[in-house]
Amino acid sequence: MHLKSTARSYSTVTKILHWLTAVLVVTCWMLGVLTDDFLKTASRTVTIFAHIAVGLTLLDVLVLRALWRAMSSPPSAERRYLGYGP
Amino acid sequence: MGRLMHYVLYAMLLMVPVTGILLQFSYGKGLPLYGVAEIPSSLAFDAKLGSIMMEVHKFSGHALMILAAAHALAALVHHYVFRDRALVRMLPRSNGS
Numbered sequence: 659m660h661l662k663s664t665a666r667s668y669s670t671v672t673k674i675l676h677w678l679t680a681v682l683v684v685t686c687w688m689l690g691v692l693t694d695d696f697l698k699t700a701s702r703t704v705t706i707f708a709h710i711a712v713g714l715t716l717l718d719v720l721v722l723r724a725l726w727r728a729m730s731s732p733p734s735a736e737r738r739y740l741g742y743g744p
Numbered sequence: 745m746g747r748l749m750h751y752v753l754y755a756m757l758l759m760v761p762v763t764g765i766l767l768q769f770s771y772g773k774g775l776p777l778y779g780v781a782e783i784p785s786s787l788a789f790d791a792k793l794g795s796i797m798m799e800v801h802k803f804s805g806h807a808l809m810i811l812a813a814a815h816a817l818a819a820l821v822h823h824y825v826f827r828d829r830a831l832v833r834m835l836p837r838s839n840g841s
Binding site: 660664665666667668672673676677679680683684686687690694707710711713714716717720 | 757758760761764768775776777778779802805806808809812829832833834835836838839
């Protein structure tokens, strides 16, 4: 558990927030597509409710990410390749 | 290039829930907070605005998934082609020291 991001590894908090975002985005998207394209109107209530709950959690995580980003400094980017990079 | 990608990802991450909340409100529906409470609609019923928000919500949701896939692919290119720590440093096991 380390709280400071370095060029070799992001902080534990950053990693948790990043992977939590990934899981929530994919889950929310799948619930959205399921509701929109695969279910009949009658059975949409549950998935829409879950979609909104997961989406709001995603918004919470996004706020936490912004706060964490403001509190800590991200590590420098990788060196330039093919003219791209910082 | 990574920096631009990150800004677009953050923009979409914000755009998707904001348009989702707006579409719910413009259809006159409240926002259920995990089944514990509900924020009542703060907008007047407007089906036209609702359908526009629905389209933007869906489009930006799909865009977010495509961008996330490109983001993951870029991480793999960094790992296997550039052979740097761009991917490794985000993995749970990586160590800062």
